[in-house]
Amino acid sequence: MENLLRPLIVVGGAVLLTLFIGWATDRLLTKADRRHPETPLWGLLRRGRIPYQLVLCAAMLRGSYDQAELLQDQKVAIGRTLTLVLIGAAAWLVIRIAAAVVETSYSRYARVHRDAARVRRVRTQVSLIMRVVSAIVGVVAVAAMLLTFPTFRAAGASLLASAGILGIVAGVAAQSTLSNMFAGLQIAFGDMVRIGDTVVVDGEWGTVEEITLTFLTVRTWDERRITMPVSYFTSKPFENWSRGTPQMTGIVYWHVDHSAPLDAMREKLRDILRECPAWDGRAYGLDVTDTTPNTMQVRALVTAKDADDIWTARVTVRERMIRWLCEEHPYALPRVNTADALLPPGRPNGFPSPDGRTPRQRRAHESPRVDR
Numbered sequence: 001m002e003n004l005l006r007p008l009i010v011v012g013g014a015v016l017l018t019l020f021i022g023w024a025t026d027r028l029l030t031k032a033d034r035r036h037p038e039t040p041l042w043g044l045l046r047r048g049r050i051p052y053q054l055v056l057c058a059a060m061l062r063g064s065y066d067q068a069e070l071l072q073d074q075k076v077a078i079g080r081t082l083t084l085v086l087i088g089a090a091a092w093l094v095i096r097i098a099a100a101v102v103e104t105s106y107s108r109y110a111r112v113h114r115d116a117a118r119v120r121r122v123r124t125q126v127s128l129i130m131r132v133v134s135a136i137v138g139v140v141a142v143a144a145m146l147l148t149f150p151t152f153r154a155a156g157a158s159l160l161a162s163a164g165i166l167g168i169v170a171g172v173a174a175q176s177t178l179s180n181m182f183a184g185l186q187i188a189f190g191d192m193v194r195i196g197d198t199v200v201v202d203g204e205w206g207t208v209e210e211i212t213l214t215f216l217t218v219r220t221w222d223e224r225r226i227t228m229p230v231s232y233f234t235s236k237p238f239e240n241w242s243r244g245t246p247q248m249t250g251i252v253y254w255h256v257d258h259s260a261p262l263d264a265m266r267e268k269l270r271d272i273l274r275e276c277p278a279w280d281g282r283a284y285g286l287d288v289t290d291t292t293p294n295t296m297q298v299r300a301l302v303t304a305k306d307a308d309d310i311w312t313a314r315v316t317v318r319e320r321m322i323r324w325l326c327e328e329h330p331y332a333l334p335r336v337n338t339a340d341a342l343l344p345p346g347r348p349n350g351f352p353s354p355d356g357r358t359p360r361q362r363r364a365h366e367s368p369r370v371d372r
Helices: 002-033 039-069 073-114 115-147 150-154 156-161 163-173 175-190 262-276 307-328 359-366
Strands: 199-201 204-211 215-220 225-229 248-256 284-291 298-303
Touching: 002 215, 039 073, 039 163, 039 175, 073 115, 115 204, 204 225, 262 284, 262 298, 298 307
Parallel strands: none
Antiparallel strands: 199 204, 204 215, 215 225, 248 298, 284 298
């Protein structure tokens, strides 16, 4: 009877105590979250309740397993398994706590500072810092797990002796990966590009959606995802429309007839922009920038507070101006000139032909006569 009750009491007590402590801790965090709504720290810490309970349960079972006297033949294997679970759960808990602290700091910074560019910069740095912390904790946890095996401890001396050669080989083999990692750190702390920036890369316009230590994802306007190595942004030029102030100036072109009413077009442009919410009111203008034998090129300049609004302002101006020209001044639209060419002065009948006759005389001679 004692052999049956002892393991039940030890294992069941550890599980019940773990559940009770986990429930009590969760209740305390919930109350703290309600009392302090200005900070999300306590609510974020509740995300770590599962690894927290795993740490408690594994630690209790590992410490009381000898008193349970259960499966003594497998004592070493079970003890090592509980140790591995304890190390893994502890690493998981540390990552969750670090993420809660970092996200809380970022949310406070975002509430205090109104500059969107600075907030995006801190967000980029925070995300990369969390990835670095997670990688370091993971490596330490795996190393601690491996050290629980005597075989790996015995091989430690030989591994350290060959660390130099292995480091050289690994550095040559992972040269591209290491360069991308250093480029990711350079992007994060060099403020070259941030999450949420509007960029143009390889002719594609989009928004930076994700930045990691090795790659960067750009979400295009048509919801495609372009994944590029971060080393691209440190070795090649690219357009960052969010760098500095987000204000932008847009250009709209039209090809119209030479008789187009430019003054009326300037007034219409002003009226269109006054009715367009995307225009920020800073500046506008309309000028003739080029001419061809049949048309002239008219350019309009409009301003907006960011890249999204400048796109809306441009398409609105382009569409409404063309509609107005079609309705009010159709003669100003491009057309093919089919009128007779003006003849040079002094030769009203045109150039003479090789036989001395003018084109009119030649047409009259070649036209058939009708006998009446």
